[in-house]
Amino acid sequence: MGDTQKLKRIIATDCGSTTTKSILIEYIDGEYRQTVRGEAPTTVEKPLNDVTKGVINAVTELEELARLKYNDKSIKFIKDDTIWLSDQKNEGVDAYVSTSSAGGGLQMMVTGVVAKMTGESAERAALGAGAIVMDLIASNDKRANYEKIERIRQLRPDMILMAGGIDGGTTKHVAELAELVGAADPKPRLGSSYKLPVIYAGNNKAQDIIKETLEEKTDLIITENLRPVLERENLGPARDKIHDLFMEHVMAQAPGYNKLMGWTKGPKNGKLENIPIMPTPAAVGNIMQTIANVEDIEVLGVDIGGATTDVFSVFSEQKVFNRTVSANLGMSYSISNVLATAGLGEIARWVPFDIDESALRNMIKNKMIRPTTIPQELRELILEQAIAKEALKYAFIQHKEFAVGLKGGQKQREISDAFAQSVSGESIVNMMSLDLLVGSGGVLSHAPRRNQSMMMLIDAFLPEGITKIAVDSIFMMPQLGVLAEISEKAATEVFEKDCLIHLGTCVAPVGSIKPGKIALTVKIELTDGKNFEEEIPTGEVRLIPLGVGEKAKTHLKPGKGLDIGNGKNQEINTELTGGVVGIILDTRGRQPFVLPAEKSERVKYLKKWLAEFKAYPENTFEGGK
Amino acid sequence: MAQAYSPGLKCTDNLVLRKERILPLKGNVKVKKGDIVKSQDIVAETLLPGKVVPFNLANKLGVTPNMVHKFLKVKAGDKITKKQMIAQTNGFLGMFKTSIRSPIEGEIENISKITGQMLLREPRIPVQVKAFIDGMVVEVIEEEGVIIENKSAYIQGIFGIGGERFSTLKTLVSTPEEEVSVDDIDESCKDKVIVCGSLVSLAAIKKAQKMNVTGIITGGIDDRDLKELLGYNIGVAITGHEEIGLTIVVTEGFGKIKMAKKTYDLLKEHEGERVSIHGFTQIRAGVMRPEIIIPKEFKESELKAEKETMSTLEIGTTIRVIREPNFGIIGKVTGLPEQLTKVESETLVRILEAELENGKKVIIPRANVEIIED
Numbered sequence: 001m002g003d004t005q006k007l008k009r010i011i012a013t014d015c016g017s018t019t020t021k022s023i024l025i026e027y028i029d030g031e032y033r034q035t036v037r038g039e040a041p042t043t044v045e046k047p048l049n050d051v052t053k054g055v056i057n058a059v060t061e062l063e064e065l066a067r068l069k070y071n072d073k074s075i076k077f078i079k080d081d082t083i084w085l086s087d088q089k090n091e092g093v094d095a096y097v098s099t100s101s102a103g104g105g106l107q108m109m110v111t112g113v114v115a116k117m118t119g120e121s122a123e124r125a126a127l128g129a130g131a132i133v134m135d136l137i138a139s140n141d142k143r144a145n146y147e148k149i150e151r152i153r154q155l156r157p158d159m160i161l162m163a164g165g166i167d168g169g170t171t172k173h174v175a176e177l178a179e180l181v182g183a184a185d186p187k188p189r190l191g192s193s194y195k196l197p198v199i200y201a202g203n204n205k206a207q208d209i210i211k212e213t214l215e216e217k218t219d220l221i222i223t224e225n226l227r228p229v230l231e232r233e234n235l236g237p238a239r240d241k242i243h244d245l246f247m248e249h250v251m252a253q254a255p256g257y258n259k260l261m262g263w264t265k266g267p268k269n270g271k272l273e274n275i276p277i278m279p280t281p282a283a284v285g286n287i288m289q290t291i292a293n294v295e296d297i298e299v300l301g302v303d304i305g306g307a308t309t310d311v312f313s314v315f316s317e318q319k320v321f322n323r324t325v326s327a328n329l330g331m332s333y334s335i336s337n338v339l340a341t342a343g344l345g346e347i348a349r350w351v352p353f354d355i356d357e358s359a360l361r362n363m364i365k366n367k368m369i370r371p372t373t374i375p376q377e378l379r380e381l382i383l384e385q386a387i388a389k390e391a392l393k394y395a396f397i398q399h400k401e402f403a404v405g406l407k408g409g410q411k412q413r414e415i416s417d418a419f420a421q422s423v424s425g426e427s428i429v430n431m432m433s434l435d436l437l438v439g440s441g442g443v444l445s446h447a448p449r450r451n452q453s454m455m456m457l458i459d460a461f462l463p464e465g466i467t468k469i470a471v472d473s474i475f476m477m478p479q480l481g482v483l484a485e486i487s488e489k490a491a492t493e494v495f496e497k498d499c500l501i502h503l504g505t506c507v508a509p510v511g512s513i514k515p516g517k518i519a520l521t522v523k524i525e526l527t528d529g530k531n532f533e534e535e536i537p538t539g540e541v542r543l544i545p546l547g548v549g550e551k552a553k554t555h556l557k558p559g560k561g562l563d564i565g566n567g568k569n570q571e572i573n574t575e576l577t578g579g580v581v582g583i584i585l586d587t588r589g590r591q592p593f594v595l596p597a598e599k600s601e602r603v604k605y606l607k608k609w610l611a612e613f614k615a616y617p618e619n620t621f622e623g624g625k
Numbered sequence: 626m627a628q629a630y631s632p633g634l635k636c637t638d639n640l641v642l643r644k645e646r647i648l649p650l651k652g653n654v655k656v657k658k659g660d661i662v663k664s665q666d667i668v669a670e671t672l673l674p675g676k677v678v679p680f681n682l683a684n685k686l687g688v689t690p691n692m693v694h695k696f697l698k699v700k701a702g703d704k705i706t707k708k709q710m711i712a713q714t715n716g717f718l719g720m721f722k723t724s725i726r727s728p729i730e731g732e733i734e735n736i737s738k739i740t741g742q743m744l745l746r747e748p749r750i751p752v753q754v755k756a757f758i759d760g761m762v763v764e765v766i767e768e769e770g771v772i773i774e775n776k777s778a779y780i781q782g783i784f785g786i787g788g789e790r791f792s793t794l795k796t797l798v799s800t801p802e803e804e805v806s807v808d809d810i811d812e813s814c815k816d817k818v819i820v821c822g823s824l825v826s827l828a829a830i831k832k833a834q835k836m837n838v839t840g841i842i843t844g845g846i847d848d849r850d851l852k853e854l855l856g857y858n859i860g861v862a863i864t865g866h867e868e869i870g871l872t873i874v875v876t877e878g879f880g881k882i883k884m885a886k887k888t889y890d891l892l893k894e895h896e897g898e899r900v901s902i903h904g905f906t907q908i909r910a911g912v913m914r915p916e917i918i919i920p921k922e923f924k925e926s927e928l929k930a931e932k933e934t935m936s937t938l939e940i941g942t943t944i945r946v947i948r949e950p951n952f953g954i955i956g957k958v959t960g961l962p963e964q965l966t967k968v969e970s971e972t973l974v975r976i977l978e979a980e981l982e983n984g985k986k987v988i989i990p991r992a993n994v995e996i997i998e999d
Contacts, residue, residue: 361879380970
């Protein structure tokens with residue numbers, strides 16, 4: 001690739017709500033590597049009110065660290081208060097790209113006629129474009145019209161995506177929704193000096209009616225129907241429009257972004273071109289799809305933050321991408337909601353000691369009002385990690401419910417299987433065929449032991465069969481996602497070599513089996529020449545150390561009636577990949593995974609498992625070994 | 626000297642306070658620059674658009690949407706009164722006419738030929754913005770609101786519920802660690818902002834509601850009591866809009882926590898004085914914390930707002946521990962080692978050394994302390 005040859009040094013930033021993170025990517029010895037990273041507080045709010053200040057600070061740190069690393073004081077990335085783009089060797093950088101979620105990211109409202117059909121497609125388009133969906137208003141959502149109008153008025157979205165009806169279908173319902181939007185006369189979130197952008201991507205027969213109703217009141221953009229027939233989604237045009245509007249309206253309103261938009265440039269099609277700033281989650285989606293396509297694998301990713309938890313997945317042969325945002329599941333700002341959603345019992349089931357409900361409630365609320373505190377006591381760390389497991393579990397449940405085949409199509413169509421998604425409405429998330437599970441976000445990336453991250457991911461997502469597990473320790477995926485726009489090679493190489501910290505592989509047989517029976521017979525040829533062999537009964541966890549980049553020849557025989565990936569009772573010869581934790585053999589059960597109901601029994605097992613996982617210091621729980 | 630930035634809550638006897646008082650929509654400003662205002666004075670007002678009421682006229686008339694216009698007695702933009710006839714069918718030979726009357730007073734917003742739906746809008750709703758603090762109008766923002774300044778004793782809370790209220794201060798406890806008893810809250814607390822020590826129980830809050838107390842200032846509150854009081858669990862920290870008849874400002878956190886001595890002493894010192902409080906709390910972008918404002922006498926020349934500065938952790942800084950162990954205890958920084966230190970949870974963090982007010986010498990992650998600002 002000609003363009004790739006020219007790219008020797010690239011800077012990528014991600015302007016988050018609180019922190020602007022910068023990374024330097026360099027072409028060294030024939031491959032792209034992420035070499036230096038820096039960060040600085042985001043400066044989108046008062047008193048600085050200019051996002052570029054934070055960018056300059058984060059890049060200045062990068063510059064200073066690069067000088068130290070190479071002992072070369074002449075390295076310079078900033079010139080005339082801007083990022084120095086130059087095609088001269090050893091001068092500035094060749095490209096600068098950026099993502100942004102500052103100022104709350106992209107907040108949208110979507111409408112559709114039937115909530116589970118066009119409504120869901122509109123939601124998928126908005127989420128895929130990196131938005132937070134504040135509400136879905138549908139003709140059949142059981143709210144009275146006046147309630148819908150009130151709701152639209154209360155929300156101050158950045159834009160509205162309207163879907164509804166298949167092409168050529170009835171126009172009445174879409175027209176009614178447009179009237180409701182018109183009556184609410186919603187104002188954009190960032191200032192009232194411009195009209196609210198509304199994208200219409202519904203029944204093409206209703207376009208004129210929509211124009212008549214909304215053209216004067218809103219900044220109306222009409223694009224192709226995102227659900228032209230029930231059996232097919234066409235989300236691309238609507239997503240593209242969302243991105244265009246995000247740049248033109250939302251970003252342009254945010255302080256300093258006009259300037260920043262002029263900075264993001266890179267070589268494309270042989271010349272230096274502007275590279276649009278991407279909403280952070282859209283960029284994450286981009287890199288995940290790129291990886292899934294390049295390596296031909298299925299990927300599931302999660303980013304658990306203080307306020308929200310994002311889940312991304314790429315499943316099926318057609319590499320269908322889905323993203324969900326669990327807006328009220330997080331580890332600080334929304335931590336109280338995790339308790340409300342899961343209940344004390346669900347959290348307590350992961351903890352091998354007694355919890356006083358009142359004390360736990362107060363601890364959680366104190367974390368909510370002082371979100372930056374960190375657990376100093378081991379007991380509090382264990383509690384926080386138990387809460388994280390539940391937050392992840394519920395975010396994943398929401399994801400599975402959303403990542404489904406299209407609803408409403410006819411069965412005959414399904415047989416022809418001509419389309420990307422089945423028309424059954426079933427979840428396309430398949431934990432057995434999943435190849436790679438990636439976790440990110442403070443509680444996973446900054447856990448004192450990587451074993452804890454692996455344990456949290458396994459307990460929350462319950463991977464089936466053979467699954468590789470990794471964490472993105474500094475959440476580099478956004479920057480790589482936007483980098484993929486100019487160089488897929490650079491993005492994928494850095495993703496593989498520097499972005500992920502491979503924790504190891506989880507092996508878990510699936511199916512019902514009586515307690516005490518052998519669930520998995522394993523023979524692993526370890527790299528030190530020794531073999532690990534065991535007939536593992538149900539209800540056990542084993543951790544076999546196997547280092548990063550190491551592979552071990554393995555023979556796996558599932559217990560009677562169980563499946564390890566090739567079907568019931570089918571043995572597998574494979575190579576398992578190591579990581580900083582190693583290989584986890586997990587016979588605690590899948591479908592069902594059940595913890596003992598009786599407390600003393602459960603505590604006994606929990607202590608055993610936590611010890612096997614090496615999750616906490618050896619003598620934490622009496623009798624743990 | 627080693628130092629680091631750390632968040633803190635303000636607690637000071639002398640602050641030039643600047644408050645923006647802005648309307649939700651453009652409207653009229655009622656005061657002018659230089660005016661002296663009291664907290665309850667209205668400084669700006671506007672009219673919010675009324676509620677929209679959809680009214681399916683085609684259904685009511687029993688006709689198709691495209692025929693609706695034939696029977697209309699009103700048009701878009703017309704003012705209407707309740708029960709005013711808005712449409713009527715021709716009937717049969719002038720008889721059996723169907724008359725449709727407006728369900729509300731207001732205005733016709735829109736009549737759709739496609740859906741046969743009529744959108745009616747209720748009359749505009751007046752909204753007033755009060756001064757909230759005693760002070761002087763230092764700036765008028767045309768059609769939007771004003772900026773008021775004063776000199777105040779000022780305390781930031783950590784969490785609160787309930788909106789803006791003003792009254793006079795009354796302290797019910799004799800030490801900051803004391804928990805207010807239900808019996809202490811009596812008739813004398815009516816229309817007062819009461820200071821309640823380390824914890825206010827649900828029973829005490831209910832008694833305060835009964836006694837028409839204006840506000841409660843407390844060191845701690847139990848989350849279970851809060852849930853019981855509101856009838857729901859606070860999921861995310863956006864509060865201040867609860868309607869429970871009073872406002873609660875929590876100065877330390879959840880659970881029974883001794884009120885910081887400095888906070889208690891300041892409140893005690895201003896016993897019987899006028900106070901403005903609110904419980905608005907928002908933890909995410911645009912952080913907002915509850916406030917206790919005790920206005921003081923001032924001359925115009927004194928109104929020079931100091932520059933906002935980031936609080937700095939230094940040796941000798943007074944801190945509050947904001948996470949277990951020692952949660953809620955006040956101490957002084959004795960050391961700020963640079964290197965990362967492994968704490969009990971095995972987390973590698975930057976720590977500080979401190980001597981707590983109970984004499985204990987401890988190490989604490991820097992993230993787990995809050996500066997008590999002057």
